[in-house]
Amino acid sequence: MRKLVWILSLTVLAAGLVLGGCGRKPWYRYYGMDEEQQTRSTDNMDKMLKAMKDGWCEGAEALGNLRGKAIEILPEIEEAVANNTCYEAGIKAIGRIKPGGPEAMRAMLKAGQNGHCGALGDLGKKGAKAKDLAPEIFVIVDSGECYLEAFKAARQLAPESEKLLASAFRVIERTEVSKLKAWSSLRSRTEALDEDYVAPLKRVVAKHKDQAVKELVSLMGNERWESRYCAARLLATTKSRDDKVIAAIDQAQKDENEDVRKAAEQAYRKLKFTDIAAAEKITVVLYLLDQGGQLTPSALEQLTDYLHAQMASQAGFSVIPQAQLRKELKGQKVESFKAGFDESTQLELGKAMAAQKSIVVKLLKMEAGCSITGTVFDLTKETTEKAATADAKCTSEGFKIGMKEISEKLAQGALK
Numbered sequence: 001m002r003k004l005v006w007i008l009s010l011t012v013l014a015a016g017l018v019l020g021g022c023g024r025k026p027w028y029r030y031y032g033m034d035e036e037q038q039t040r041s042t043d044n045m046d047k048m049l050k051a052m053k054d055g056w057c058e059g060a061e062a063l064g065n066l067r068g069k070a071i072e073i074l075p076e077i078e079e080a081v082a083n084n085t086c087y088e089a090g091i092k093a094i095g096r097i098k099p100g101g102p103e104a105m106r107a108m109l110k111a112g113q114n115g116h117c118g119a120l121g122d123l124g125k126k127g128a129k130a131k132d133l134a135p136e137i138f139v140i141v142d143s144g145e146c147y148l149e150a151f152k153a154a155r156q157l158a159p160e161s162e163k164l165l166a167s168a169f170r171v172i173e174r175t176e177v178s179k180l181k182a183w184s185s186l187r188s189r190t191e192a193l194d195e196d197y198v199a200p201l202k203r204v205v206a207k208h209k210d211q212a213v214k215e216l217v218s219l220m221g222n223e224r225w226e227s228r229y230c231a232a233r234l235l236a237t238t239k240s241r242d243d244k245v246i247a248a249i250d251q252a253q254k255d256e257n258e259d260v261r262k263a264a265e266q267a268y269r270k271l272k273f274t275d276i277a278a279a280e281k282i283t284v285v286l287y288l289l290d291q292g293g294q295l296t297p298s299a300l301e302q303l304t305d306y307l308h309a310q311m312a313s314q315a316g317f318s319v320i321p322q323a324q325l326r327k328e329l330k331g332q333k334v335e336s337f338k339a340g341f342d343e344s345t346q347l348e349l350g351k352a353m354a355a356q357k358s359i360v361v362k363l364l365k366m367e368a369g370c371s372i373t374g375t376v377f378d379l380t381k382e383t384t385e386k387a388a389t390a391d392a393k394c395t396s397e398g399f400k401i402g403m404k405e406i407s408e409k410l411a412q413g414a415l416k
Contacts, residue, residue: 027056042066045073052077057086064093071097078103082110087119105130109137112153117146124153134158141167147174155200165208168201169215172230173222190259193226198233205237213240220248225257232260236267245271285320285355286311287346292365292394299396306400307361310407320353350379357385359410363392363399370394372402374410386410 028039031047038044039062051059063070063077070077074097081090094104105126111119113136120140123130134157140150151171154164175197177189187195205212212234219231232252235245249271252264288304295303304322312319346358357378364371369391376386388409392402 027051027058028062030056040065042069045070049073049076049080052086052090053080055085057089060086060089060093064089064096067096068098074098074103078107078110081107082114084111084114084116087111087116091122105133109133112140112146112150113144115145117149120146120149120153124149124156127156131157134161138163138167142170147171152196162208165204165212165215168197168204169219172197172219172227174224175226175230176224177226190229190263193230194233197230201234202237205234209238209240213238213242213245217244217248220252225255225260228252228255228257228260229263232263232267236270239271241271283318283320283353283355283357284311285325285346285350285353285358287358287360288363289360290363292363292370294363294365294370294394295396295399303396303399303403307403307407310403311359311411313407320355324353325349346377347379347382350377355379361403361406361410365394370398372399372406374406376410
């Protein structure tokens, strides 16, 4: 019993000594300073610097507390920070010793050159204040370990630089989603690429379009799918319909990577209709026929308005308003929404309203459900250009969903 009490007493005593602070000396005592007061003396700056270099970041903090009195040792603090020793504490110390000076930014640059990528992010936040360091940032983009962070910093420091475009292409050549630190479950792979690279580059690509087109076409053959994806997205920004551009996009639509294929398809649509959208729009007359008698007159009218809005949102043509169509139908004593509304009637009405094309969309009742069909008719050539179908549920909401799909499919036919 006495032995147990003795053991317990020793345990309590040991715990008391540790909790009382006897387990470890204050950092400054390892460097010959007995009292904390001594860390406030410039006579001990070398000791504090030594502590910082050894990893005691309290030494950097103590040097910062000396403010302007520590100006003579500032180059050595800068060197320690550049070597990634007590980086955050060192940057704060430099800022306190010489507020507003270039030393802190220079230390960030050197740390970035030595592989501390986060330092380049801090440097980028300085913006125009650090623009004189942009040339050295571009060197890191081209050959440094932290090329991703360096590119982002260069974009902030020198947003108008001609070098930015070339550097961006070098980054795209090497970029991998796995290296995007900001990529998480909250963003898909393509969202990460769109936000971090495609969106910031759009303005630069548009400004240097001729140079960009050549580089982007070349990047379409890169071994990394991320590079091909970014190139396809940016090619659409150039609005160039050069044969080499179209050929590269056509090839990318067959790419083994699904994301690249989708990006190429979007780019193809934008590039194909660029000239048409910029020119005078093609006038289209649009009809919606409920051949299966699925909807009430009121519901059909609402769906017709929705289809008009969907078709009008497609680039390159304008849809004649329903009110104008009804007025013309009334004048010619034609009943519009019946199954007997044939091509000859479409042709007559379309020409009467100076339309170039007509689009007829029909709602059909099938055994397994409902279907939507659409046809594009060239009123000048008097030929059918495009036909498309879409499945739909036999309800107003189901047909509404189908309207969006059919309008997208028909748009390409209407804009040939």
